Amino acid sequence: MKTITIEGQLRTEHGKQATRQLRSEGNVPGVIYGGAKELSFSAPATSFKTLVYTPDFQLAEVKLGADSYKCILKDLQFDKVTDALIHVDFLELVEDKKVIATIPIKFTGAAKGVKDGGKLITKMKALKVKTYPKHLRENIEVDLTELELNANVRVEDVKAENYEILNSPRIPIASIVLTRQLKQEEASAAPAAGAAKAAAPAAAAPAAAAAKPAAKK
Numbered sequence: 001m002k003t004i005t006i007e008g009q010l011r012t013e014h015g016k017q018a019t020r021q022l023r024s025e026g027n028v029p030g031v032i033y034g035g036a037k038e039l040s041f042s043a044p045a046t047s048f049k050t051l052v053y054t055p056d057f058q059l060a061e062v063k064l065g066a067d068s069y070k071c072i073l074k075d076l077q078f079d080k081v082t083d084a085l086i087h088v089d090f091l092e093l094v095e096d097k098k099v100i101a102t103i104p105i106k107f108t109g110a111a112k113g114v115k116d117g118g119k120l121i122t123k124m125k126a127l128k129v130k131t132y133p134k135h136l137r138e139n140i141e142v143d144l145t146e147l148e149l150n151a152n153v154r155v156e157d158v159k160a161e162n163y164e165i166l167n168s169p170r171i172p173i174a175s176i177v178l179t180r181q182l183k184q185e186e187a188s189a190a191p192a193a194g195a196a197k198a199a200a201p202a203a204a205a206p207a208a209a210a211a212k213p214a215a216k217k
Contacts, residue, residue, distance in 0.1 A: 001138050003059040003070075004051040008043030010064050028085050032062060032069055034099075035092035039064065045085055052076060052085060055125070057103055057138055060090060072101055072136070093133040100166065101136060102126045105173065109145030113176030118149045124173045127158065128166040135162040142173060149176050 011018075011029065022029055022042050032039040041064050051060055051073060062069045071090035079086050091099060104126045114120055127140055140160050147153055156169035 001059055001136065002056070003061050005061045005063065006043050006047045006051070007063045008041045008047075011040040011042055014040065023086060028088060030088040030090060032071060032090045032092050034097075035069065035094060039069070048085055048088060052088075055104060057101070057136075059093075059136070062090060070133075072099065093136075095133060098130050098132055099136075100128065100130050102128050103137070103163075104139045106139040106141050107144055107174065108141050109143045111144040111147040111176055113147055113149040113151060116149055117179060118176040119179050120144070120147075121175045121177055122173070123175065124155075124167075124171065127155070127160075127163075129160065130164040130166060131162055144174060147174065147176050149178065151176055 008030070011022075019029055026045055027042040028045045028048060029040070029042045032041065041062070043062075051058055058073075060071045060073060062071055069090070070093045072093065073088065074091045075087075075089035076085065077087035078084065093099060105122075105124060107120075107122065111118075111120060129140075140158065140163070142153060142158055144153065152172040152175045154169065155165060155167045155171050155173060158165060158173070
C-alpha cells in the first residue's frame with residue numbers, strides 16, 4: 001500500500017495565537033492519537049496534498065525528529081472562506097489494536113444487466129470497516145459479473161476477509177436499472193403482446209366452426 005511521508009515537528013506552544021502564527025508561515029497543525037500518547041505537531045501545508053486531495057486510501061508516515069509514526073488520516077478541517085487546510089487528525093496504527101477505516105470500493109467484472117442494455121448505478125464509493133492494521137489495503141473488490149437487470153448488490157453481499165464491515169447490511173452498493181430505451185421498448189412491446197393475445201381466440205373461432213360436423217336432417 002502506498003505510504004505518504006510527512007516531515008513535521010512537535011509543537012511546543014499552543015493556543016490561538018501560536019496556531020495563527022503557524023498557519024501564517026504555511027504550516028498546518030495536527031494531532032496524532034491512538035498510540036502510547038497523544039502528540040501535537042505541525043508540518044508544511046504542501047506535504048499533505050498527496051494524502052488529502054485524493055480518493056485513494058493511503059497510509060501516512062509522520063516523522064517528528066528522530067521518531068516516526070505509521071498512521072491513517074481520520075479527520076480534516078478546512079477554512080470556511082478560503083477552503084485551505086487548517087487542521088489534521090491522525091490515528092496511530094498499533095499492531096495488536098483494531099482500527100476503524102473507510103476503504104474505497106473497486107468494482108470488477110462486466111455485469112450481465114449492462115450487457116442486456118441496463119445502466120450501472122453506483123450508490124456507495126467506500127465501506128467503513130474494522131480490522132487490524134496489517135490487513136488494511138487500498139480497496140475492497142466487489143464483483144458485478146452476475147448482477148442482472150433490476151438487481152442490487154448490497155453491503156451484506158460483500159465478502160471481505162479479515163474485515164468487519166460496519167455499514168448497515170441492507171444498504172445497496174450498486175444497481176442495474178432499465179435505461180430509457182429499454183423502458184420504451186418494453187412499453188411498445190406490451191400493447192403488441194396484448195393485441196396478439198386478443199387475436200388468438202378470434203382466429204380460433206372460425207377454425208372451430210369449420211371443424212364442427214354438419215347436423216343431420
